Amino acid sequence: MSTIDPAVVRRVADLARIALSEDEVARFTKQLTVVLDAVGKLAEIDTEAIPPTASVLPIQNVLRDDVVRPSLTVDQALRGAPTRDGDLFRVQTVIEERPAERTGG
Amino acid sequence: MADAPRSIPEIAAALRRRETTAVELSRVAIERAKADAHNAWLLVAEARALAQARLADERIAAGDAPLLCGVPWACKDIIGTKDVETTAGSRILDGYIPPYSATVVERLDAQGAVMIGKTNLDEFAMGSSNENSAFGPVKNPWDPKRVPGGSSGGSAVAVAAGQVAFGLGTDTGGSIRQPAALTGVVGMKPTYGRVSRYGVVAFASSLDQVGPFATTVEGAAIVCQALFGADPYDATTMPLAVDDLRAGLGAGVKGMRLGVPKEYFVEGMEPGVEKAVRDAIRVLERQGAVIVEVSLPSTDHALGVYYIVQPAEASANLARYDGVRFGLRVEGKDLEDTYRKTRGAGFGPEVKRRMILGTYALSSGYYDAYYKKAQKVRTVIKSEFDRVFEKVDALVTPTSPTVAFAIGAKTDDPLAMYLNDIFTLPVNIAGLPGISIPCGLSEGLPVGLQVIAGYFQEATMFRVAAAYEGATQHHRARPMPRAA
Numbered sequence: 256m257s258t259i260d261p262a263v264v265r266r267v268a269d270l271a272r273i274a275l276s277e278d279e280v281a282r283f284t285k286q287l288t289v290v291l292d293a294v295g296k297l298a299e300i301d302t303e304a305i306p307p308t309a310s311v312l313p314i315q316n317v318l319r320d321d322v323v324r325p326s327l328t329v330d331q332a333l334r335g336a337p338t339r340d341g342d343l344f345r346v347q348t349v350i351e352e353r354p355a356e357r358t359g360g
Numbered sequence: 361m362a363d364a365p366r367s368i369p370e371i372a373a374a375l376r377r378r379e380t381t382a383v384e385l386s387r388v389a390i391e392r393a394k395a396d397a398h399n400a401w402l403l404v405a406e407a408r409a410l411a412q413a414r415l416a417d418e419r420i421a422a423g424d425a426p427l428l429c430g431v432p433w434a435c436k437d438i439i440g441t442k443d444v445e446t447t448a449g450s451r452i453l454d455g456y457i458p459p460y461s462a463t464v465v466e467r468l469d470a471q472g473a474v475m476i477g478k479t480n481l482d483e484f485a486m487g488s489s490n491e492n493s494a495f496g497p498v499k500n501p502w503d504p505k506r507v508p509g510g511s512s513g514g515s516a517v518a519v520a521a522g523q524v525a526f527g528l529g530t531d532t533g534g535s536i537r538q539p540a541a542l543t544g545v546v547g548m549k550p551t552y553g554r555v556s557r558y559g560v561v562a563f564a565s566s567l568d569q570v571g572p573f574a575t576t577v578e579g580a581a582i583v584c585q586a587l588f589g590a591d592p593y594d595a596t597t598m599p600l601a602v603d604d605l606r607a608g609l610g611a612g613v614k615g616m617r618l619g620v621p622k623e624y625f626v627e628g629m630e631p632g633v634e635k636a637v638r639d640a641i642r643v644l645e646r647q648g649a650v651i652v653e654v655s656l657p658s659t660d661h662a663l664g665v666y667y668i669v670q671p672a673e674a675s676a677n678l679a680r681y682d683g684v685r686f687g688l689r690v691e692g693k694d695l696e697d698t699y700r701k702t703r704g705a706g707f708g709p710e711v712k713r714r715m716i717l718g719t720y721a722l723s724s725g726y727y728d729a730y731y732k733k734a735q736k737v738r739t740v741i742k743s744e745f746d747r748v749f750e751k752v753d754a755l756v757t758p759t760s761p762t763v764a765f766a767i768g769a770k771t772d773d774p775l776a777m778y779l780n781d782i783f784t785l786p787v788n789i790a791g792l793p794g795i796s797i798p799c800g801l802s803e804g805l806p807v808g809l810q811v812i813a814g815y816f817q818e819a820t821m822f823r824v825a826a827a828y829e830g831a832t833q834h835h836r837a838r839p840m841p842r843a844a
Contacts, residue, residue: 263720267719268712270719270723271715271716271719272679272699272700272703273700273703273704273707273712273716274700274701274714275712278370279712281708283547285710286713286774287713287716287720289774289775290667290774290775290778291717293586293663293664293667293775294667294730294734295664296661296664297734297737298662298729298733300661300737302733302736303735305736305739305740305812306739306740307732307736307738308566308736308739308742309735310566310596311552311553311790311791312552312553313596314553314596316567317595319592326511327460331459334459335457335685335686335687336685336689337683337686337689338689344685346684346694346695347694347698348693348694349695350693
């Protein structure tokens with residue numbers, strides 16, 4: 256169907272937000288080519304008139320009453336956080352703010 | 361302790377006759393888990409277990425204890441346990457202590473079963489050999505140079521080595537049945553929708569199920585009785601009444617129609633495995649079953665479907681490991697870089713391979729050719745099973761094409777590793793229940809017989825498995841480790 260080369264592996268690893276070493280890129284390129292060749296056999300089956308499986312079970316739209324019930328406390332939810340700031344997860348700055356913009360408009 | 365009771369009914373009876381206590385059984389199990397030489401355990405929850413055992417003894421003394429009360433068990437470490445570290449076999453969950461327990465753990469807690477600890481597994485359940493654990497491979501008690509199968513290898517070994525009476529595993533493409541076969545115990549995957557996955561680390565959500573390992577079919581049925589049933593916290597569980605799973609265990613197979621799919625006896629299968637399985641089918645025939653050759657023509661395509669659908673779902677599920685809310689964080693120059701470095705350092709090679717494969721299959725321009733195509737072929741595979749189950753009550757097949765292989769033999773060849781599951785993964789693709797039971801030895805190593813039934817027909821599946829077990833002694837075979 257298509258070929259895997261190191262550039263594809265790097266691009267997909269970037270989409271998946273996974274840092275890879277050059278050694279990993281080389282190894283995965285080779286291994287995934289073999290796996291995709293095996294998977295490519297699916298093209299042999301004519302599925303023109305066949306619907307994709309959404310679920311193997313005959314259930315859909317499972318509804319329940321919207322009832323307030325106990326949930327985790329803030330402390331429980333934050334217990335595993337690498338860093339926290341009060342009641343919040345702390346991460347690195349995502350949006351830089353410049354003082355000029357803060358006072359403007 | 362070689363003659364200590366091992367099956368759940370024997371243990372339950374011994375507890376009720378006051379021949380032993382839950383505390384005593386737990387102490388033995390804890391000792392054995394700590395002394396285990398197979399790397400089957402990641403954590404022994406001693407204090408929790410002894411507290412549970414003391415409560416179990418009180419319930420047994422009061423005379424109203426369920427069968428699992430006081431019975432020691434092993435929990436695959438992909439199943440979340442409140443206040444007990446849960447790793448999923450991965451560095452990325454480093455230090456993660458769940459604030460709540462999985463529904464399956466709560467149900468066993470409610471029975472009074474005693475959880476001894478958490479067992480080793482392939483990272484995020486991705487593997488068929490237990491070599492993908494961040495905490496080292498698990499060794500097979502039948503031969504420590506060989507793998508126990510995977511991904512639930514730790515729980516399989518804990519039961520096979522006589523450390524606990526039962527274990528829980530998860531099965532996405534064979535991860536309960538295949539290690540059960542390779543270690544000589546009973547292992548069962550319920551119908552998709554039978555057992556809650558709430559609190560279980562998600563791998564491939566349209567395929568995952570939780571199920572038991574036990575030393576006998578009846579033991580597996582007792583555990584399933586406790587696990588089965590709808591859970592308001594998992595909307596994929598079916599709101600169905602649960603039959604008495606033990607009621608038909610003695611009914612035999614006389615007059616039952618058992619299908620043998622010809623596509624499950626393929627080139628590459630070890631002759632000793634084929635012989636043991638063919639012999640097992642003859643045993644069922646002698647018991648009065650009508651053996652019918654059937655065909656599941658698309659079996660050959662199950663691997664292709666599985667290695668698209670499963671990594672695609674996994675790549676979405678594992679997006680949550682970002683170093684922000686729990687687990688490992690490797691600080692980068694900005695948030696995006698932190699994600700990349702955390703995931704690059706936290707995931708092992710097999711997980712990375714599958715993340716890349718799954719992301720690729722879902723990426724723009726490839727979605728139709730891979731993911732959508734696979735879901736269509738999945739429909740074909742499912743309808744072939746549907747048609748076969750109009751003609752037969754159950755299917756009997758080998759569980760795995762080989763016996764346990766040497767540690768390291770397939771680690772550099774992912775495709776060879778994936779082929780271990782060719783007889784188990786079609787069952788997950790269709791969402792059917794399947795069980796592996798010991799059916800003899802090949803070259804001194806255990807072989808598994810798989811029984812597959814229709815949707816929610818676990819009682820039928822157990823009945824066939826029990827009929828075979830009752831007619832043979834294979835489930836009594838114990839590991840006799842070879843000299844190193």
